[in-house]
Amino acid sequence: MEATQNSLPEIAIREYRLDDSLQIKECLLVLQDFVHLLEPKIVATGSKVFDSYFEYLINEINKKDGKIFVVESRNAIVGFVGLFVTQEEWESEKSLYISDLVVLEKYRGLGLGTKLLEYVEDYAKQQGAKFIKIGALEKNHGALDLYRKMGFADYLVVLLKTL
Numbered sequence: 001m002e003a004t005q006n007s008l009p010e011i012a013i014r015e016y017r018l019d020d021s022l023q024i025k026e027c028l029l030v031l032q033d034f035v036h037l038l039e040p041k042i043v044a045t046g047s048k049v050f051d052s053y054f055e056y057l058i059n060e061i062n063k064k065d066g067k068i069f070v071v072e073s074r075n076a077i078v079g080f081v082g083l084f085v086t087q088e089e090w091e092s093e094k095s096l097y098i099s100d101l102v103v104l105e106k107y108r109g110l111g112l113g114t115k116l117l118e119y120v121e122d123y124a125k126q127q128g129a130k131f132i133k134i135g136a137l138e139k140n141h142g143a144l145d146l147y148r149k150m151g152f153a154d155y156l157v158v159l160l161k162t163l
C-alpha cells in the first residue's frame, strides 16, 4: 500500500546493505536538491554531487565507526539516516554525528523522520554514546522543528558573511 495522507505505511528500519546503494544515491539526490532550493547560491544541486557525496559518506562511515539505517516500505527504501562517531580536537567527549537524514517526499509528515531519529537514539544508547549531534541549514525550519521536538538543543552556530 502506498502512503496516503495521514496513513503510516508498513515500514521496517534496518541496516544498509551493499545492494541498497542505488536507492541511497536517489535519496541523496532528493536531500541535496531540497537543501539546494533553500540556499541555491551556496549549496550545489543534487545531480552535481550525489555520486561523490555517496563515496564520501561511505568512506566516513568506514573510517569513523558509522552506520546507515534505511527505512523500507514494501521492499523500497523511502528514507535513510547516516551517522558516524566524531570528536573535535577541542571536545572532551565523542558524539554520534548524524550527517544525513531524508524521507522521500511522498512519505513525509507520517512520522518516519521521527522513527529514524528514535532508532538512532536507541542505537546510540546501546553504543554507550553520551551525545548525538545533527546540523541543519538555518532556513530548514521543518527539519529544525523536528530536531527540537526530539530534544536536540542549539550547540554550535556557523555564521556566514556574503562578500
Ligand SMILES: CC(C)(COP(=O)(O)OP(=O)(O)OC[C@H]1O[C@@H](n2cnc3c(N)ncnc32)[C@H](O)[C@@H]1OP(=O)(O)O)[C@@H](O)C(=O)NCCC(=O)NCCS
Pocket: 031, 034, 101, 102, 103, 104, 107, 108, 109, 110, 111, 112, 113, 114, 115, 135, 136, 137, 140, 141, 142, 143, 145, 146, 147, 149
Ligand atoms: C526533515 C524530514 C527528514 C522529516 O521527516 P518526516 O518523516 O516528514 O518527519 P515527521 O513526519 O516525523 O515529522 C515530525 C515533525 O517534524 C516537523 N516537520 C517535519 N517536516 C516539516 C515540514 N516540512 N514543515 C514543518 N515541520 C516539519 C514537524 O514538527 C513534525 O511534527 P508534526 O507532524 O506534529 O507537525 C523530511 O521532511 C525530509 O526528508 N526533508 C527533506 C530533507 C531534509 O531537510 N533533511 C534534513 C536535512 S538537515
